[in-house]
Amino acid sequence: GENVEQHPSTLSVQEGDSAVIKCTYSDSASNYFPWYKQELGKGPQLIIDIRSNVGEKKDQRIAVTLNKTAKHFSLHITETQPEDSAVYFCAASIGSSGSARQLTFGSGTQLTVLP
């Protein structure tokens, strides 16, 4: 089955700096890669996703890049703010938009933005 590795496990940055989290996946058939943010005591919240037919996607301060050849994808957060502090999860899945997708998650990255 699919295996997703995520690093680093913890990341501390100064407010205003950029943060980068990287993930690799094992199954070349994976075609959908979402990123989730989980705040303490809450459920994961989808922040951005990318499909395998796209190399990069951006939404304000957040961007995701995908390298299908190398089987890795990354989350970039620019101009970090204290409220960005949370655990971030990458995920990968196989399948189509027309059927249920079972997400395989990475192990999470605790991001701390220092004021």
Next chain:
Amino acid sequence: DTAVSQTPKYLVTQMGNDKSIKCEQNLGHDTMYWYKQDSKKFLKIMFSYNNKELIINETVPNRFSPKSPDKAHLNLHINSLELGDSAVYFCASSQEGKKQYFGPGTRLTVT
């Protein structure tokens, strides 16, 4: 308005008991999921369910069973609870294979 809701938020019970966790979504989605998050925050899929099929992750013990009274609900029933079942359980929903939205979670503690 809450999109995906779960009850209860906390559940403390003894080994051997049977318990259920309820999940409801008001997004009009046709697919629902259950995930388990362990003490190290690792998230793992347990089930996905829509009116076409139930997919069970092979590592899930058969003491766990999803029950769906209708499209908006997918409850998780657990028989003969064990200490290792202690975790946070998340329900999620999507329209077919599109974006998944998670509920707030149910923290289950088995003593």
